[in-house]
Amino acid sequence: MATPLLSTSLQQLLTTWLVVDIKEVNLTGINLDSRQIVEGDLFVALQGALLDGRIFIDKAISQGAVAVLSETTIESQHGAITYKGNVPIIEFYQLSTILSALAYAFYFPHHDLHKVIAVTGTNGKTTIATLLANCFTLLGKRCAQMGTIGNGVFGQLKSSLNTTLDGISVFSELFDYQIQHQVDYTVMEVSSHGLSQGRVKALPFHSAIFTNLSRDHLDYHGTMACYADAKKRLFKEFPLNHRIINGDDETGIDWIKEFPDAVVYGQNAQQQASTFLQINHIAYQAKGILFSFDSSWGAGDISAPFYGDFNVYNLAAVATQLLLEGISTQQLTDIFPQLTCVPGRMEQYHFDDADITFVVDYAHTPDALEKALSALQKHKDKGRVICAFGCGGDRDKGKRPEMAIIAELFAEMVVLVDDNPRTESAEAIMQDILVGFKRPDAVVKINDRKEAVMHLLATCQPGDIILLAGKGHEDYQIIGETRIHYSDRELLTTLQAQYNKKDKEACL
Structure with missing residues (x-):
């Protein structure tokens, strides 16, 4: 993020790690993302695990970068300088290891x-x-x-x-x-x-x-x-x-x-x-x-x-x-x-006419799920604690049956829903979870989270508390490699408004 409130020379910024023999270059910003480069910025090109930032050097310069630090894995290249037009491109060995210190020196040169x-x-x-x-x-x-x-x-x-x-x-x-x-x-x-x-x-x-x-x-x-x-x-x-x-x-x-x-x-x-x-x-x-x-x-x-x-x-x-x-x-x-409720952390949505409560929580680990369900058991007055949860794709598969064990132990009813399947099959994820249940036949499977909420809203009993776990504050789902908009919180807020409107109309 460039800002006119900042200005320092490239030579002064690098003095702790490297002495560069170039004409003075004044910097007003520093950035890893070539798309955000503006006039006066230093572009830092890292060799990431998924993407090599060096392929964006030309783009960064075209957008106004006045200097480039280019990460090299070859120690003998450290400090080598080439030019693209008037812009120096400086090779820096293991640049990622000093990135935090470099940023600290740029943004807080007096450590205040x-x-x-x-x-x-x-x-x-x-x-x-x-x-x-x-x-x-x-x-x-x-x-x-x-x-x-x-x-x-x-x-x-x-x-x-x-x-x-x-x-x-x-x-x-x-x-x-x-x-x-x-x-x-x-x-x-x-x-x-x-x-x-x-x-x-x-x-x-x-x-x-x-x-x-x-x-x-x-x-x-x-x-x-x-x-x-x-x-x-x-x-x-x-x-x-x-x-x-x-x-x-x-x-x-x-x-x-x-x-x-x-x-x-x-x-x-x-x-x-x-x-x-x-x-x-x-x-x-x-x-x-x-x-x-x-x-x-x-x-x-x-x-x-x-x-x-x-x-x-x-x-x-x-x-x-x-x-x-x-x-x-x-x-x-x-x-x-x-204190106010933290978004998506044991956040309560009451449907007074039906006398049921949905609780949205980010719990996506066995420990977090156990703590959330145990809490609801202590606070419930009547009815059941129902757990609706899933597990993310392309992530730790070992916790899937563990979360099933927890859900079956601490809830009277379990509904499996999709979390972020990512590139895994949603059905395969559910099968991994089902392995952990002693009574998998008692588990309700509804992939679509909205459909699951509507089903629970229509079938739950007075006094039931439904934990809708895994998404919390998130307003998206990742299916395949596509990120789509979805929010448990937004859905329940909308449903609350609709039900409250029906209640008011019924009283007229």
Whole structure:
């Protein structure tokens, strides 16, 4: 993203890594995407796993790039310079490894970055990041967030394809938040992919929160040990002021032993660390949850309009970070009831006339599905908990029967639907899931999600709660290689409006 507020010389930018003997080149932007290049930009051409950015060098120059860094895998070529017209093309050995540091040097040459808080773990990242941004806003602080549901100032998010952006876009966004919006904080979801690929390698995080670790992304990491190590890099390799760790998670317990300065939250936190927030006395109410806590900053009570034990932990993580920032326990008590629902995270849609409730949640791992269904079992007053879910194609196949086991164990009825089949056969995915059921004959199969919702709306009993899992905030499905528009949230909002209109007309 180019911006007229930035200007630096190419020679000055590269001075840490390479001395270039060329006439002075002034840069006003830096970009990986040739389609976004504007006059004055530096084009960074990486040799990606799927696409070689060097094939777009000519296009970038035609759009105004004034210099090019071209990644080479041959060490002896490092620093070699050729020209396209007047534009220098500089060969850079293993360029991707310093991309984050290069972007940091360009966007924050004086290292005057605002406080950036990282959130990592298998489940809970989006909820914690959103609730923390929500809290800071309620407390009069300006806060941005970056992650799964989008990037931007709280309440003004722009959608994103990746949880963690590429190394240049991360700092470009942070610069925009700081200069254009004068934020005090950014809360960033940091994925295992982002850590493994060095997308935030140079980012000086203020603090980091670890939520939990359960099976996910084994198609990428291979083993749970490698997956855990990728997450731990955030706590081991970055100069954090605070390491906030869930003391009730098995992986978290191991990490607490390794990091003696850890700040711990959980139901056994007081026994694990000198700085802690201990969760006590959880109550499950019709409209939310209530729990008390003891902490290094004093005792208090927290209530919020959310469901489930996992949201107790999400709120406890948020509270711990706020207390470390000097927020009082009384302020926590005051602002937590004002928090709004995170899009696609246990989001409730009530159909009052039928007395049924749909709950949209992003749960797409065995652990997340179990937590969502367990939560609904605790909050239900009557009727059944029904689970509608599927599994994505071209992803970890091992979790498919595991999710079936969870659904059958924690729901009274299961409906299989499509998630993102991608290039796999939707029917083949369903067959993989069905292997995990003890009673596959009792499972209803309806591929089309809208058709499944309409079927459930017509056949459910009063008091039923239907978990519509897997898509959450997403507004698309990927079928084959085509991305089509679809949103569980939009569908249910439309159906609610239609049913409410019918109810009103019936009363006239």
